[in-house]
Amino acid sequence: MSHKNTTLSLKDYNTFGLDVLAKNLIFLKDLEQLKEIEDIKECFFIGGGSNILLTKDLDKTVIVNQTSGITIISEDDDYVELAIASGENWHNLVLHCIEMGYGGIENMSLIPGSVGAAPMQNIGAYGKEIKDVLTYVDAVDIQTLKTIRFTNAECQFGYRESIFKKEAKGKYFIAEVGLKLTKRYHKTNTSYGDIEAWLQERCFTEPTIRDVSNAVIAIRKSKLPDPSDLGNSGSFFKNPIIGKSHFETLKDKFPTIKSYPIDENNVKVPAGWLIESLGWKGKRVGNTGSHAKQALVLVNYGNAQGSEVYQLAKDIQQSVWDTYQISLDMEVNVI
Numbered sequence: 001m002s003h004k005n006t007t008l009s010l011k012d013y014n015t016f017g018l019d020v021l022a023k024n025l026i027f028l029k030d031l032e033q034l035k036e037i038e039d040i041k042e043c044f045f046i047g048g049g050s051n052i053l054l055t056k057d058l059d060k061t062v063i064v065n066q067t068s069g070i071t072i073i074s075e076d077d078d079y080v081e082l083a084i085a086s087g088e089n090w091h092n093l094v095l096h097c098i099e100m101g102y103g104g105i106e107n108m109s110l111i112p113g114s115v116g117a118a119p120m121q122n123i124g125a126y127g128k129e130i131k132d133v134l135t136y137v138d139a140v141d142i143q144t145l146k147t148i149r150f151t152n153a154e155c156q157f158g159y160r161e162s163i164f165k166k167e168a169k170g171k172y173f174i175a176e177v178g179l180k181l182t183k184r185y186h187k188t189n190t191s192y193g194d195i196e197a198w199l200q201e202r203c204f205t206e207p208t209i210r211d212v213s214n215a216v217i218a219i220r221k222s223k224l225p226d227p228s229d230l231g232n233s234g235s236f237f238k239n240p241i242i243g244k245s246h247f248e249t250l251k252d253k254f255p256t257i258k259s260y261p262i263d264e265n266n267v268k269v270p271a272g273w274l275i276e277s278l279g280w281k282g283k284r285v286g287n288t289g290s291h292a293k294q295a296l297v298l299v300n301y302g303n304a305q306g307s308e309v310y311q312l313a314k315d316i317q318q319s320v321w322d323t324y325q326i327s328l329d330m331e332v333n334v335i
C-alpha cells in the first residue's frame with residue numbers, strides 16, 4: 001500500500017512507471033499559461049516522460065506538457081509542412097500522417113513520447129531520424145519567455161544528440177516542431193533487415209507508407225515491451241562508437257562481436273550485443289532487469305525504485321567496461 005500523495009505522483013507521467021512525487025503539478029494546455037507560472041526557471045518539464053529515469057522525489061513544480069494541435073503551414077502537390085504542438089503524442093502524429101498520406105516518419109512508428117521530446121534526442125529507428133524531416137523547432141526561452149526559432153542546422157543534430165542536450169540544455173521549453181513530409185513519391189526506407197524480411201514474407205514488393213508503418217509496429221511489438229505492461233524507457237544506452245583498431249583487437253578475442261560502419265576510423269557496436277554477451281539479457285535483479293527480448297532495454301517489474309534501475313545500469317556499464325573497455329553512455333536522462 002502506498003503512503004504517497006497520489007495527486008502529486010508522477011507514476012502516470014513517466015514510462016518507467018516510477019512512483020516519485022512532485023512538489024506541485026501543472027498541466028500545460030497552452031503557451032499563454034507559461035506566463036502565469038511562478039518561478040518558471042525552477043520548474044521541471046515533462047513531455048511523454050519516455051526518456052527519463054526519476055530516482056527521487058522532485059522538490060520542484062513539474063509542468064506536464066499537454067499542448068495540442070497539428071496544422072498545415074504550407075503545401076503543394078508534392079510536400080506538406082506541418083506545425084505540431086510539442087505536447088502531441090508522437091505515435092498519434094505518425095498515425096495521423098499515415099491516414100493523411102504524408103510520408104517521412106513511418107519508420108518511427110510506435111516510438112513512445114511526445115513531439116517536443118523528439119528533436120531533443122533526435123529520435124530515430126529503422127534507418128530514419130527526425131532530423132531527416134524536421135524544418136524548425138520553436139523554443140521558449142525560460143528566462144525571457146520569448147520564442148526562438150532553431151533551424152534544422154541550428155539544432156546540431158547527431159546520433160541521439162541535439163543542441164537541447166548540450167549548450168541549450170535546460171534553457172528552453174520546446175513549444176512547436178515543424179516537419180516537411182511527402183504527399184507523393186514517398187521515399188520509403190525498407191533497407192533495415194527486420195523490415196525487409198517482414199515485408200518480403202508478406203510479398204509487399206512496393207510497400208506503401210502504411211505497410212512500412214505496420215512492419216515497424218509489428219517488429220517493435222515483438223521485441224520492445226509496451227510501457228503500459230512493463231515500465232521502460234526504450235533503449236537505456238546508446239550504441240557506442242569505437243575506433244577501428246580497438247574493434248579489431250576485440251574481434252580477435254571475441255569473434256562474434258558485431259559492428260556497423262561509421263567512417264573510415266570508427267565503427268558502431270550494438271550495445272545490445274555487448275550486454276547480452278555478458279549474461280545480462282533477461283536477468284532480473286530485484287524489481288528491475290534487462291529485457292528478455294532486447295538486452296538494451298531496462299524494465300521495471302512493478303515496484304522498482306529509480307535508484308535500483310540506476311544501480312543496474314551502472315553495474316552493466318562496469319561489466320561492459322571490464323570486459324571490452326568500452327564505455328556505454330546512457331541515452332535516458334537520469335534525474
Ligand code: EPU
Pocket residue numbers: 124125126127223233234235236237238239258270271272273274276281293294295296331
Ligand atoms: N543485439 C543483441 N542482443 C540484444 C539486442 C540487440 O545481440 O538483446 C544486437 C543484434 O546484433 C542486433 C543488433 O544488436 O542485430 C541491433 O539490434 P536492434 O535492431 O534491436 O537495434 P538496437 O541497435 O538495439 C537501435 C535503437 C532503437 C531502434 C532500433 C531500430 C539506439 C540506442 N537504439 O536499437 O531505438 O528502435 O535501433 O532502429 O540507437 C531507442 O532509442 O529508445 C530505441 C528503441
